[in-house]
Amino acid sequence: MIDLTKKNLFKNYKNSYFVSIGKFAKILEIISKNKCKKVLFAGKIEKPKITNLRLDTMGIYYIPRLIKAFKLGDAAILKELINILAEHKIKVVKSNFFNPELTPKRGIYTKIKPSEKDLVQIKSGIKSLKKLNAYNHTQAIIVDQNGFIQKETSQGTKKMIESINNKKDNHRILIKFPKKKQDLRADLPTIGLDTLKDCKTARLKGIVLKENQNIFLDQKKSISFANKNKIFIYVL
Template sequence: MIGLIFGDTDFPIEILKTIKKKKINYLIIDLSKSKKFKKDKKSYSVSIGQFGKIINILKKSNCKKILFAGKVDKPNLSELKLDIKGIYYIPRIIKASKLGDAAILKEIIKILAQNKIKTENSLIFNPELYLKKGNFSKIKPNKQDQLDITKAIKTLNSLREYNFSQGVVVRNQKVISIEGKGGTKKMLEKSRSKKFRNHGVLVKFPKKKQDLRVDLPTIGLKTLKQSKTAGLKGIVVKNKQHVFLDKIKCIKFANKNKMFISVK
């Protein structure tokens, strides 16, 4: 039995397809905004503050392993629905929240571990959703692109440990935009240029000292299209430390639009 703690994005849907195909016994803790898994008979809709309920559901089903997938927004602590265990654990969550989203996830993993529930890597069932080191498009980064990529990686590495940013846009060795709370879409909207077309790069790497079992940078066809609209030439992710959705469609789109997809 595997417990699936699901948030938003299409990543959880891909995991669920694989688990059903392999006939693995599962249950879902649905933390998505729209409760997108409510039609699944094995799904439980709960608040992130209901630790007692979450732990009881897992233990009642003899579920000793879980995985996280999908985006779970930082909770509004004043509006959280808390149960008794939630009240007990909330001071730790509040303390972690001051350090950022990554710290909250780390604290939740610790709480589950104390209750003898192990967190698995989110790609354990779907290794096909990451790319290995190399170039996956006909177009390859040129010298100028490589300089932009180096600048972007240095920028991400310089951010503090619990900064929520996983992405940065660099053009002509100048940092154009760093991912904020609005996510990749808003960052790319800020990066649009009328002057430069097919110029600049989006780099998406895990946060510094991130727990690589959860919250990996996710790329999909929407990201490629938004990058094209922003006038960028390519996207770079880190070897085996990302989720790449719609892989074939993304590569076709990149080739058609003379963009590159590169893995460092």
């Protein structure tokens, strides 16, 4: 495990290495030493400021490419990291490679189903989502009956949902899809029980996901919670 967190969260785990994201030579050395030919991205990596990166010589070599990717957005950064690993004969596998059951298939997962009006609202929201910067951090939007859209910022989905908690409209729907040009081997948009609880607090009517392109954690508990609170979960 190569721990890229800021606080060394996995220090008590065996075979965990706490490394700065700018230490490319060190990261590649660890992968080589452990005879790894494949890597898997797990969890969220906070985007660092370029000026704060602690770079080794290999990091300095790759920094022009990373700066170019930074200007495009989060998806471009991940894609560039995957390309760099590939140049060193290291293959990146999908984040759900070992647990494909976490990736939902097409269908309605709850007793509550989206109405005809909801489907029109969802179609409008997806159209708006596709118009956003193909590489940026936005993986989710909230859309209401009037077409108003709340976009996810770099602070994430939870903060976006919390920002509308005080609004009275209870016809809002969360749509959470991968970015248009996202490499699906990394950073798949994720929901779970905490997301459903946030949706209840914000009085959201439903959640819409993309078939085979989302991670759905705590599925049994989440679906049960959604049914009790009349929230639909719809996978397109």
